[in-house]
Amino acid sequence: MDLDLFSKKSKLQSTSNKAFFKKIKQKKIRNLDDLFHTAHEEVFEEIDCLTCANCCKTTSPIFYQKDIERMAKRLRMKPFEFIETYLKIDEDKDYVLKQAPCPFLGADNYCSVYEDRPTACREYPHTNRKNMYQILDLTYKNTLVCPAVLRIVDEVKEKLE
Numbered sequence: 122m123d124l125d126l127f128s129k130k131s132k133l134q135s136t137s138n139k140a141f142f143k144k145i146k147q148k149k150i151r152n153l154d155d156l157f158h159t160a161h162e163e164v165f166e167e168i169d170c171l172t173c174a175n176c177c178k179t180t181s182p183i184f185y186q187k188d189i190e191r192m193a194k195r196l197r198m199k200p201f202e203f204i205e206t207y208l209k210i211d212e213d214k215d216y217v218l219k220q221a222p223c224p225f226l227g228a229d230n231y232c233s234v235y236e237d238r239p240t241a242c243r244e245y246p247h248t249n250r251k252n253m254y255q256i257l258d259l260t261y262k263n264t265l266v267c268p269a270v271l272r273i274v275d276e277v278k279e280k281l282e
């Protein structure tokens with residue numbers, strides 16, 4: 122994965138992508154979920170996340186209480202120690218990582234806590250979830266983080282334009 126190229130391309134496309142999301146918000150497309158889910162399947166058949174890990178390198182998942190308890194247990198820490206060591210509270214009052222890249226990301230792009238990773242990591246980049254209308258702003262933001270999302274949005278655009 123050429124992340125420099127992705128970064129340039131995603132920035133170049135950001136204005137047109139923003140306009141696209143604005144347009145679909147106004148249109149209320151009934152099969153939007155299907156369009157995203159089909160594109161998600163196609164794109165992830167071709168993309169190997171282990172060659173990328175840009176999400177883990179640049180953004181933080183939200184850590185819910187259950188995530189904190191599970192990860193603390195894995196690391197043989199008390200939940201409060203886990204919070205003190207790794208987390209801070211962001212502007213939305215959610216627990217997120219203090220630092221990027223994620224401290225659990227290896228140099229080989231493997232996640233060292235994979236089986237116990239936060240739910241938000243499991244669900245990222247959310248392009249196969251129900252009711253995509255609820256997360257259009259987030260999906261636009263993810264076009265600037267995730268090469269797969271940029272391609273998924275390109276495919277959905279192609280089908281609608």
Ligand code: SF4
Nearest residue numbers: 170173174175176267
């Ligand atoms: S989910 Fe997206 S950003 Fe994360 S590793 Fe896969 S392609 Fe890269």
Ligand code: SF4
Nearest residue numbers: 177223225226232242
């Ligand atoms: S916990 Fe694992 S999957 Fe989640 S951001 Fe860190 S390295 Fe990535």
